[in-house]
Amino acid sequence: MKLSGAEIVIETLIEQNVKTIFGYPGGTVIDIYDQLYKKSDRITHVLSAHEQGAAHAADGYARATGEIGVVLATSGPGATNLVTGIATAHLDSVPLLAITGNVANNMIGRDCFQEIDIAGVTLPITKHNFIVHDVNELADTIREAIRIAKSGRPGPVLVDIPKDIQQAKCEFAYKAPVVKTAGEPAPEDKVIEAANMIADSSRPYIYFGGGAVRAGAGALISELADKIDAVIGCSMMGLSELPTKLDRFLGMQGMHGHFASSKAMAKADLIIAIGARFSDRSTGDAKKFCAGARKIHIDIDDAEIGKNVKVDLGVSCDISDFLRKLIEHVDYKRNPNWMTKIEKLLEQEKEFGYGDDFLPELAVKAVSDIVDDDTEIVTDVGQHQMWTAQYYEFKKKRTWISSGGLGTMGFGMGAAIGASFGTGKRSVLITGDGSFGMDMIELATAITYHVPVTVVVVNNGALGMVRQMQNLFYNKTYSNTTLDRKTDFIRLAEAFGCEGYRASDIGQFREAFAKAYEAEGPALVELIIDKDDMVLPMLRPGGAYDRLILDKEDRI
Amino acid sequence: MSNTSYVIAVYVENKSGVLMRVTSMFNRRGFNIDTLTVGETERPEFSRITLTFSGDEDDLNQLVSQLKKLYNVKKVEVISGDIGIRRELMLIKVRNSSETRADLRDAIDVYKAKIVDYSADAMCLEITGDTTKIDAFIDNMKPFGIIEMCRTGIVALERGPESILTK
Numbered sequence: 001m002k003l004s005g006a007e008i009v010i011e012t013l014i015e016q017n018v019k020t021i022f023g024y025p026g027g028t029v030i031d032i033y034d035q036l037y038k039k040s041d042r043i044t045h046v047l048s049a050h051e052q053g054a055a056h057a058a059d060g061y062a063r064a065t066g067e068i069g070v071v072l073a074t075s076g077p078g079a080t081n082l083v084t085g086i087a088t089a090h091l092d093s094v095p096l097l098a099i100t101g102n103v104a105n106n107m108i109g110r111d112c113f114q115e116i117d118i119a120g121v122t123l124p125i126t127k128h129n130f131i132v133h134d135v136n137e138l139a140d141t142i143r144e145a146i147r148i149a150k151s152g153r154p155g156p157v158l159v160d161i162p163k164d165i166q167q168a169k170c171e172f173a174y175k176a177p178v179v180k181t182a183g184e185p186a187p188e189d190k191v192i193e194a195a196n197m198i199a200d201s202s203r204p205y206i207y208f209g210g211g212a213v214r215a216g217a218g219a220l221i222s223e224l225a226d227k228i229d230a231v232i233g234c235s236m237m238g239l240s241e242l243p244t245k246l247d248r249f250l251g252m253q254g255m256h257g258h259f260a261s262s263k264a265m266a267k268a269d270l271i272i273a274i275g276a277r278f279s280d281r282s283t284g285d286a287k288k289f290c291a292g293a294r295k296i297h298i299d300i301d302d303a304e305i306g307k308n309v310k311v312d313l314g315v316s317c318d319i320s321d322f323l324r325k326l327i328e329h330v331d332y333k334r335n336p337n338w339m340t341k342i343e344k345l346l347e348q349e350k351e352f353g354y355g356d357d358f359l360p361e362l363a364v365k366a367v368s369d370i371v372d373d374d375t376e377i378v379t380d381v382g383q384h385q386m387w388t389a390q391y392y393e394f395k396k397k398r399t400w401i402s403s404g405g406l407g408t409m410g411f412g413m414g415a416a417i418g419a420s421f422g423t424g425k426r427s428v429l430i431t432g433d434g435s436f437g438m439d440m441i442e443l444a445t446a447i448t449y450h451v452p453v454t455v456v457v458v459n460n461g462a463l464g465m466v467r468q469m470q471n472l473f474y475n476k477t478y479s480n481t482t483l484d485r486k487t488d489f490i491r492l493a494e495a496f497g498c499e500g501y502r503a504s505d506i507g508q509f510r511e512a513f514a515k516a517y518e519a520e521g522p523a524l525v526e527l528i529i530d531k532d533d534m535v536l537p538m539l540r541p542g543g544a545y546d547r548l549i550l551d552k553e554d555r556i
Numbered sequence: 557m558s559n560t561s562y563v564i565a566v567y568v569e570n571k572s573g574v575l576m577r578v579t580s581m582f583n584r585r586g587f588n589i590d591t592l593t594v595g596e597t598e599r600p601e602f603s604r605i606t607l608t609f610s611g612d613e614d615d616l617n618q619l620v621s622q623l624k625k626l627y628n629v630k631k632v633e634v635i636s637g638d639i640g641i642r643r644e645l646m647l648i649k650v651r652n653s654s655e656t657r658a659d660l661r662d663a664i665d666v667y668k669a670k671i672v673d674y675s676a677d678a679m680c681l682e683i684t685g686d687t688t689k690i691d692a693f694i695d696n697m698k699p700f701g702i703i704e705m706c707r708t709g710i711v712a713l714e715r716g717p718e719s720i721l722t723k
Contacts, residue, residue, distance in 0.1 A: 123577060124584045128627040148627065303621035306614055 005135045006031035006166040009099065010039050012142045016177050018070050020044045020061065020421050022054035022414075026074020027114060028101030031166040046421060046449060048414065051078050053442040055085020056414030057421070059094050063401045064376050064419035064427075066214075068095045068149055075102045076114030079160075080121065084408060087125040089156040091405025092237060093210055095149040096156035097142075098122075104164035105133060119160050127155035135168035143178050151181040153301040154214060183300050183318030186325050190315045194272075194296050194322075195329040197313060201270035201294070203338045204230035207253065207282075210237030210404070211275020211299055211319060218242045218397060220323035221274060222249075227327060229335040230272070231342055233261040235282045236389050238275075240377075240400035244393045250342070254282040255539045256386040259352055259548065260345040262537070266290060266545035267341065273297045275319050278308040279405070280542070288544040298322050352537065352550045359529050360384070360458065362506040363513075364391035367428060367456070370514050376401055376419040376427040380412035380435030383464035384456075386535040388430045401427075410438030416453045417446050426452040426517070433459040433483060440492070443522060447497040450521040456513065457489055457526045460533065468534050469541075472549065482531075493524040504528040559610045561590065563640060563712045566605040566623055567597065567631040567721055574628045578605060581626060587611070587619050591644075591709030598719065602630060606711045633720040635712045642712040645684050647672070648694070651701035652679045663696045678703060 003011065009032050013021065023045060025033045036045045048054035051073045058069030069089075073082050079100040089096040103112045119129045128148050130141050138161065145157040198204060206225055212218065212234075218241040225232050225248045232242065233253040242249050250261035265271065271293045276282065278297075283289040286309050295311040297304070298319050305314030315322060354361060364387050367377075373395040379385040379402045394400060401419055403411040413436070416429040431439075436457050446453045463481040470478050493500030499519060501512035509527055516523035538549040568574045575594055582589050592607045609619060616634065623632045635642075652660065652675070664671065664681060667689065673680035683693055690707065714720060 119573070120576075123580045301625070303618065303625055305621070307618055310614070 001172060002169045003172040004031065004167060004169050005138050005161065006035045008135070008138050008170070008172050009142065009161065009166070010035045010043060011172060011174075012139045013070060014039070014042050015174050016143065016146050018043065018068065020046060021070040021072055022046045022048055022057040022061070022418065023072030024048055024051045024054055024074070024078060026078045026101065028075040028103060028163045029072060029166075031163070032072065032099075032101065046417070046445070049441040049444050051081035052085050052410065053414035053417075053439060053445065055082045055096075055098065056088065056408075056411050056439075057418030057442075058096055059085060059089045060378065060401055060415030060418030061422040062089070062094050062096055063415070064398060065422040066398065067422070068097055068146055069418060070097045070099065072099045073101075074114065075100060075118070076116045078114075079116055079118035083121060083125070084410075085414075086122055086156045086158065088403050088406045088408045088411055090125045090127070092403065093154050093214065094156065095154035097145055097149055098156060098158040100158065100160045101166065102131070102160050102162045105162045106164070108162065119158065122158050125156070126158050129158035129160065131160045132162070132165050135165050135170045138165060139172060143175065147178040147180060150178075152183065153211070183321070184316065186315065186317045186322035188325070190313065191322065191325045191329050193313055194326055195331070197270060197294055197296060198228050198272075198330050199333070202335050203267060203269040203341070204228055204272060204335070205265050205268035205270065206230050206232045206272045206274065207234065207265060207276055208232070208238045208241065208274040209235040209276025212238055213241045213275070213398065215275060215300075215319050216397065217274065217320050217323055220320060220327065222246060224323055224327050224330070227332055228330055229333055229339065231264055233257070233265055235276050235279065235404070236402065237404040239389055240394040241397055243395050252389055255284070255541070256390065256535045256537065258390065259349040259537050259550070260342065262539065262545055262548065263345050264342055268293050271295045273299075273311070274323070275299055277304050280308070283309060284539045284541075284543045284545060354536070358533070359506060359527070360387040360533055361391045363456070363458070363509050363527055364388050364430070365393070366506065366510045366513060367430070368393040370510070370517055371428055372426070374399060374423070374425060376416070376423060376425070378402070378412050378416040378419055378427050378429045380429075380431040380439070381407045381409045382432045382435055383460070383468065383533070383535050384430050384432045384435075384458040386465075387458075390535075409435040413439035413442035413446070413455070417442060417449075417451050420451045420453055426454065428454045428456065428517070430456045430458065432464065433457055433461065433485070433487075434463045437485075443493070443496045443498070443524070446522040452520070453522045454513070454516045454519070455522065455524040457524065458529060459489065459526050460529045460531045461485070462531045464531070464533070465535070467531065471532070471534075472538070473540075489524060489526040498522045498524060500524040500526065502526045502528070559612060561608055561610050562616050563606065563608050563635045563642060563710055564620070564623075565633045565635055565712060565720055566607070566629060567602045568605060569628040569630065570596070570601055570603045571628065574603070575605070577626055577628060578623070581622055585618070585622055587615070593709045593711055597721075599721065602721070606709070608710050631721055633723070635714055639714050639716070640712045641715060642686050642710050643684055644687055644690050644708055644710050645682065646690050646693070646705060646707045647680060647682055648697060648705040649678055649680045649703040650697050651703060652677055656700050660700055663693075667693045667696070669693065
């Protein structure tokens with residue numbers, strides 16, 4: 001049958017099992033929107049308030065489900081508004097398909113109204129991108145874009161479709177949904193080499209990241225740790241892959257990681273890195289990082305091996321396959337001295353807390369207590385993000401959605417909406433007054449669609465994370481980080497169309513949050529905290545693990 | 557670690573925008589590319605990019621894996637000095653005068669350069685060779701007065717009966 005390009009776009013998405021897409025209309029995508037309207041019984045479109053929110057929603061959808069997230073925007077500003085969302089997905093390896101309209105082929109290059117070279121703009125922040133110049137190639141281009149986005153190390157792919165291609169007609173035939181290309185199997189010789197390195201070690205530490213989440217490798221990691229008597233830590237991107245309370249799991253390491261996890265990593269004699277990329281937030285000074293330890297690095301992406309930290313054994317392959325073979329080959333062993341050392345670190349860790357009345361910690365723990373285990377916990381970026389990462393008790397996989405690599409303030413509200421659409425369940429967004437200032441407009445979207453999102457605005461009247469660094473490293477010169485805006489978040493919530501509650505102690509917060517969580521659609525809780533509350537411990541940017549900042553007065 | 561100069565051959569799909577994807581990656585990852593040439597190959601669907609790059613072995617490994625990640629890149633091969641034939645072509649315009657003409661001709665003979673354009677006060681020369689030969693020739697031309705010059709950058713092939721595309 002002959003279909004128009006616009007119809008082919010939608011039919012191909014349906015064929016590829018895409019159920020929900022996020023977007024915002026405009027001049028060069030009217031044809032596609034026309035088809036979306038006609039086919040709304042087979043595919044759902046969620047209209048955001050801003051294209052950036054739609055991009056983050058598609059990202060949140062993908063993170064929550066593991067399926068591809070799809071976002072649609074018009075040319076020019078519609079397309080450029082996607083940029084931060086695409087970059088966020090790129091840095092966190094999220095499978096995302098961004099579809100943009102563009103001016104007709106014969107108009108390209110004339111600086112037409114709302115014309116932009118979005119393929120050029122997104123070149124460094126996509127896995128790949130396409131401009132479709134022939135309607136006959138449109139369906140296969142979309143299929144190939146989806147395959148690229150999902151295969152290997154996932155990432156965003158953009159398909160730019162000029163308006164004349166949307167209007168041109170050609171034959172269309174259904175094809176099967178694309179299957180993602182499988183990762184390379186683990187080479188036996190490397191598995192044996194790794195097993196030998198493990199046999200030689202007495203203080204093994206398994207460090208995993210987002211790659212382990214994408215591969216769902218948590219159970220294998222825990223099995224390996226049991227067999228070789230290792231402890232486990234993760235980067236922020238690895239959170240929720242293992243239950244917080246799992247034995248041997250010391251939690252997040254890195255810049256604001258748990259004391260015992262970071263310290264154990266520094267004291268280990270063997271680091272087994274799985275689907276993690278040794279980012280600067282994980283390592284501090286890469287040259288001093290675990291200098292005494294041998295390192296094994298397993299990742300699906302060959303370019304990650306040796307990129308940031310030199311390793312003794314690097315293998316790029318399917319990490320689950322590697323772990324399965326390694327568990328088979330490695331000898332059962334015990335490391336009693338190592339375990340004694342870990343016990344001591346865990347004892348020490350208890351001493352460095354804020355004590356029993358640190359409101360951000362109590363609030364995050366209250367959220368942990370109240371919510372269902374499969375609730376998606378979404379954050380924006382800043383102190384609230386780190387407190388959530390540190391104190392929330394994860395019980396189920398893929399329940400943590402946060403912008404790690406790019407650190408995108410304004411990510412959360414869109415991502416929470418996308419996550420809820422993906423899972424069909426309630427999401428909790430924990431955000432700050434700074435971040436919420438950037439993405440609050442998507443509360444309108446959540447309310448329009450009755451999306452069950454509970455928003456917690458942790459309000460300290462400041463850009464807390466930067467303020468903390470100004471406090472510690474810039475002589476308390478709080479340049480442009482004190483907000484103290486007059487925004488009344490309760491009335492704001494009401495103006496948007498949902499309930500809002502204010503809390504300034506843990507009793508009020510528990511009560512308010514429980515109410516907000518039970519609401520049918522979105523509801524908002526504002527939690528007032530102190531400006532000078534800090535995220536601790538802290539590894540000085542570019543610093544080394546032998547010198548963690550453990551309390552507020554500790555300046556180096 | 558010391559910096560070495562490497563020659564890398566890259567087969568890419570012969571499509572518009574592919575060169576930009578490759579150079580954009582170099583820019584984003586901060587690789588220091590010294591020369592880059594691109595042209596047709598024995599297979600019309602592929603172009604071959606030959607580039608030289610200075611760095612240590614870790615940089616080289618990183619460059620090769622980043623290149624391999626690009627969707628339009630089909631094959632990447634480091635052409636080592638032992639088995640590689642490397643050539644560069646230069647056109648150079650130098651001042652010509654009755655006093656210097658004899659010396660100029662001597663240099664042209666020694667370096668097996670060709671005169672491709674001639675006038676009473678200038679000569680355009682063509683020379684082919686590896687980088688050291690071209691560099692030495694430029695040094696020799698300096699006293700005569702170089703008016704203008706351009707170099708193609710290195711192209712390279714491996715010795716032996718195979719194509720790196722099928723290797």
